[in-house]
Amino acid sequence: MLEAQVHEQLRAFLRHHRNTDWPHHLTMARLAARALRLGRSSLMQVGASALYQGHYRLSYLMSLLLWPDPAILVLPDALRQTVLLGDIPRLQEWMPCQKPVQWGNEWPHADFQGLFITSPEVWLRDRLHHQNRFPSHVPVFIDGADELEFWIRDVLTVKLDADAWQTLMQAYPQHQALIRDTRVSLTHQVFKHPANPYHCHLVDEPERQSLMALREVLLDGDASQTGMPPQWQRFWAQMNRPESLHWAALDRASGRWTLNCAPVDVATFMTAHWQQQPLVLMGGALDATTDATDFRQRLGLGEMTCLKFNPDRHTEEIQLYLPDRIPLPNTAEFQPVLQDELAYLVVAGTSRGGFTVVLVDDTPLKRQVATTLASQFGSRVQVETTDLPANGVLVTGWRFWQTHQTQLPSPNLLVLATLPLPSLENPLVAGRVTYYKRSRQDWFRLYLLPTALMELQRAIAPVRANQGTVAILDNRVNHRSYGRQILEALNPAIRLHQRQHLWLSEPATLSPRQQRF
Helix, strand or coil, X not given: CHHHHHHHHHHHHHHHCCCCCCCCHHHHHHHHHHHHHHCCCEEEECCHHHHHHCCCHHHHHHHHHHCCCCEEEXXXXXXXXXXXXXXXXXXXXXXCCCCCEEECCCXXXXXXXXXXXXXXXXXXXXXXCCCCCCCCCCCEEEECHHHHHHXXXXXXXXXXXXXXXXXXXXXXXXXXXXXXXXXXXXXXXHHHCCCCCCCEEECCHHHHHHHHHHHHHHHCCCCCCCCCCHHHHHHHHHHCCCCEEEEEEEEXXXXXXXXXXXXXXXXXXHHHHHCCCCEEEXXXXXXXXXXXXXXXXXXXXXXXXXXXCCCXXXXXXXXXXXXXXXXXXXXXXXXXXXXXXXXXXXXXXXXXXXXXEEECCCHHHHHHHHHHHHHHHHHHEEECCCCCCCCCEEEECHHHHHHHHXXXXXXXEEEECCCCCCCCCCHHHHHHHHHHHHCCCCHHHHHHHHHHHHHHHHHHHHHHXXXXXXXXXXXXXXXXXXXXXXXXHCCCEEEECCHHHHHCCCCCCCCCCEEEC
């Protein structure tokens, strides 16, 4: 059987290269091989640390290269060179047979029997827009599935910029004046909205009425929309859906703006497409449970063989500093206490060597924190840059840190000013929450909390690589009902209750004020 062959080859390869970085290689390889042989869909959560370090990739790649039939690997662009120029050549040198491997945007030819690698955007556009660039029924492996919902929504998002308006005027020359006037009116309305850190706002009722009035005139009873540009057809179709989200993204400096429309619920768009081929999803921390019920529900995935690998306590355990008696983030007392704690933590981090990362997502607060720390620690403190001294202090938001993690060494100390719960001040977050409320769904359990847990585990993954320290200064972990779920997501960890424990580089024993959980 394929499973036995994969097991034998991978075990020999790992022994020869003395690869003991990840203990689950053989289990994952057998499950991947079984999914290929039986045509049965699977979902594997490898852990955020394994995703960050990439240990798991050898497992499923061995199964794909030994599989005698064609297969598709959907791979984020950031991993393309690592897999094509690193992992696959290493495995091919070891294996007795050479399976053809290609990268591209379209299936090579009908008789291709190799492994074809493509990007998430290309594969999803083919499925959602019926481009027929890839065959159905060929097994599809999707790596980095933590971003899968974002990829789907991004492909489904219709964006109308200045070129789209020009295309519309060319399609309806008899209505150019109306189209131009509508755009000018919308421009005035868009820039009247107060500025916010997210550079966008939801389309309000007057703006929506302007758009619908334009559509009514252009169609003039032509329900088939034969003359309508395809991009505008998709925009009207999305806008008429009750679960859609409409917003304007704007650049005040240049005066440019775009209209955007996307579905809140991507499951209805994807359910039929998932059923066209055997599917293997691999991600770091997709769901709090092994069977990934909430994750599968959000993406419209059916029954799958699910597996979740637990972190190795001996190599991935972190120290967690979680002080009590800190004011809650939405109070006026929070910022002074935060600044005091950060000053102490940076000194403690310096004593242990390495560099420190301070995660602050609130833009004004991030600037204040950086200014205060720079006044105390000088040029060691930098804001959202990869050019840091060995003992530097990086003050950054969550998105920058996740994007540039792999370009920086693993920090010895990671400080979280607040939990990564999506802010309701973000118009797009508020719009999604409104949809869940209107549908009478638990918006916190289905959206905010899962997003925070996923972001949290991905953020601390580099710290697990050297078993460093994570400090969380958000007291909601101690006093909210969901705090237990957050602590479970941080396992394995040794909890430090007192400041002085931070000065210990590697506690050999647990004191009465320390505990594993």
